[in-house]
Amino acid sequence: MIEIKGLTKTFGDRLAVDRLSLTIKPGEVLGLIGQNGAGKTTIFRMILNFIDADSGSIHWDGQPISNQDRQQIGFLPEERGLYQKESIEAQVLYLAQLHGMDKASAKAALRDWMNQLAVVGRPEDKVQSLSKGNAQKVQMIAALIFKPRFVILDEPFSGLDPVNAQYFLKAIQRLKEEGAMIIFSSHNMDNVSQISDQVLMLKEGRTVLSGPVEAIRQSYGRTKLTIEAPQYERKDYLAMPGVQAVRPAGNGYLLDLTDESAGPAIFKTVTAQGYIPVFSQQPPTLAEIFQREVTGHE
């Protein structure tokens, strides 16, 4: 288990991370969300010992994290980089060996990973001949091939199309099932919601929200109401008690409620004349919560 307590870092006068605390258990995925400059990469760099924390502690299974532990961390940095003139195989094997994996096992695992992530290319191809997406996949393989117990992925989905993002999501899911502890940052809230057991939201280095995704959403109440009722117009909804704002959404409207308790009365009104195709009362999405908490408006 990874336990971070009171981690703080300042750069000059700027507070980059403020008393961060989090826990990741084996088989758990933690999504780290925040605007650019919120401190996500700084947290990763402190865990990896690239920079020193001003205060706070990082423990792995109850012990301060050691250099030997760090060898068991699979890391995908935000800034992608590989030896352009080396072959896929040469550099993946080199990095796997640095992480303590033997060469023969790494060689055998490489083809499997290339198939899993659908890398277009052969192990002997040079990285400079690969597309950006394929190079990113090779880097992901280098981070995961040695079966790390702890995985740090900094913006793993950036630059990937939805199809390739799915390959990454599946790979993360597989690692999770194998018991790895995973922390990742992303701006894509759909991906965060899809695979995270917990999320931690940062604003200027401070933790503004943390916990399981569904619990966080539910804590905001079911204040988002989607209705498709052909006989009702925007002005009709605005006149209803508890409706804060109305905007068109597909064939119907999306209503922002002041309180989820307004839902039953609205349901009664719009179904008074019979069947309506859509009535869905949901908590705000992670993206909406992010906008509200981090940018201060929806």
Added chain:
Amino acid sequence: MNKQLALVSKHTYFNRVKKQSFWWMVCSPFLLIFAAAAIGFAFASLNQDKTPEVAVVGNASIRQELRHDQKLNLKVSTITDASQAKRALQKEQVDAVLTLTADKGTLTAQPKAAKIDTDALKAFLGKAYLRDKASSFGLNQAQVQQLTQSFHLTTKVDNQGKQQDGDQVAAVRTITTSAVAVIVLLIVSTYASILGNEIANEKSERIMETLLAASSAKVQYFGKIIGVLALLLTQVALYAIGLLLLIALGSKISTIQDLLNNISTLSPAFLSYTACFTVVATALFLVLAAICASLVNDNAQISTALSPITILAMIPYVLGLASSDGNGANLLMKIMAYVPFMAQTAMPSLLANDAANWWQALLSLALSTLALVLLAWYGQKLYAQNVLSYSDDPILKQLLRSLKPKRSRQ
């Protein structure tokens, strides 16, 4: 850690040793020697038929002697008349006209004349005139020979009981001092550049974070230095094999035998000391190169970052060359001989000129080794501090900033 260190060293070493550029570098001295020999041979071949033709006017006996002399490489024309000789010279039918009178001679050459060895000609004529005069004084040939014999002083150096020609030793040492200065400069600048490019390349390709996550800054830093030093040792080993082949062939080729004889005039202690110091000095410069390269953002900045190292390496080079024909008594050289980064050229120069003894040489080597250990230890902290930072500030400013005390990582 040791396994990772070996992996990084091997990776650095094999990446470079597989490149053509490394083999060009190794072979370049041989190619240069071969090219110089080929040019020299071609030049000599082209000049073979150009024996200068000289018309000798006056003193018929000397003309006859000149005609029969084999050493001067002159062809004596059949023209003996002054006016005919002048016309032949103007028409470029002869290369020169040598006019001899009772006690002097004049050599007039045309602009396109083939080269005449005037020193040898002067010596030949001096001897002939002296003989004529001695004869006129009634001296016989044996008396003339005794009179003209010059005093000969032979110098010898006792190298561990082995008697050697002193002039030859001095000449070889002078050449060696210059050669050491040049070789150390070449080695230091070449290998510092290799290491600098290696690190700059990794920073340029943004792979540093991945490498540091897999190992540590310390492993990367020392691994790369060891890998590049292994390259240097490979080059030295290849040259040693080349030398052994030369020795094997030495008995058959006189030029090689001469070269080996010259090398044998240097004491084994001098050669060993110079070799040790070259390795220590290269390691010192490699550490500096690693520190400077950790400050760059990409490959384009590496030559700027390494320029202070090149300048530093040039100082002992210039000193070495300046003192190569001196007697080693230069005070600046004596001070520099104990200063790390300078001593690798200054101390061999003093040793070559017998201006330092072996305990002084060992003290100098010990000081440089101590400097290497301290700089390597401090350098890895600076490397760890800078290798992940990308700044637009000038490199010197970044370096000074990183010299301020900070907590660092291992």
